[in-house]
Amino acid sequence: MDWGKALRSYRARTGVNQQDLAAHLGISQPQVSRIEAGTVLPRPDVASAIRALIHKPGNRGLFDGLITTIQFSPHVTCLVQPDGDDIRYVALSRGFREHPHFRSIEVGQRVRQQAGRIDEALMLASIGRGAFNGKVTAIDAVWTAEFDHHVSHWQGILTPVRSSVGAWFLHCAMKPLAEPQYLALMADRSEPMVVHTIK
Secondary structure (H helix, E strand, O other): OOHHHHHHHHHHHHOOOHHHHHHHHOOOHHHHHHHHHOOOOOOHHHHHHHHHHHHOHHHOOHHHHHHHHHHHOOOEEEEEEEEOOEEEEEEEOHHHHHOOOOOOOOOOOEHHHHOOHHHHHHHHHHHHOOOOOOOEEEEEEEEEEEEOOEEEEEEEEEEEEEOOOOOEEEEEEEEEEOHHHHHHHHHOOOOOEEEEEOO
16 A cells, blocks of 8 residues: 555545644654655554544545445446556446356456457447547447357446546446347447547
8 A cells, every 4th residue: 555645645535634643543743744755654553543544434535435336236337447458347346246247257357358359349449439538528338249149238338437546447337238229229329339528
């Protein structure tokens, strides 16, 4: 853990000053300042207290809340992150993990390794369409995938998200479509991927 960044981020979102934080942790204000500056590491007991403090539900940042929301969601959602030439799963919803097509996927795995070619192409196409250029608000995509010789149709809203430290992620909320729904959606659009941008 980057202790300095963790403490600065915690103080920024809670409005706690160094003096009050020091009193809560049982250390001096100069010690908090040195930890935040990265010149010293916290003692093990202080590190444990910092972890407990920043992971307490009321003290978590918005991005941590998003990950928790995804993890407990009954819907098919996930969070992925670009990783060089690849994309990795960062968070999976309960609905995603329980869906028969996705049960083998785990956090940390590469999309290319675990998803079908269509899913990988969708993720790469969304990045190619500017998902992380700061102008795309959402991508509405419709696609067909084949799992174990079974064809299924999907619609997904892919939303670029940035963490508090500036890293890009893609939140994917997906739903299966019956074939008539899929055909109706495709009839109403000129291409399978509709990119919404800031006007």
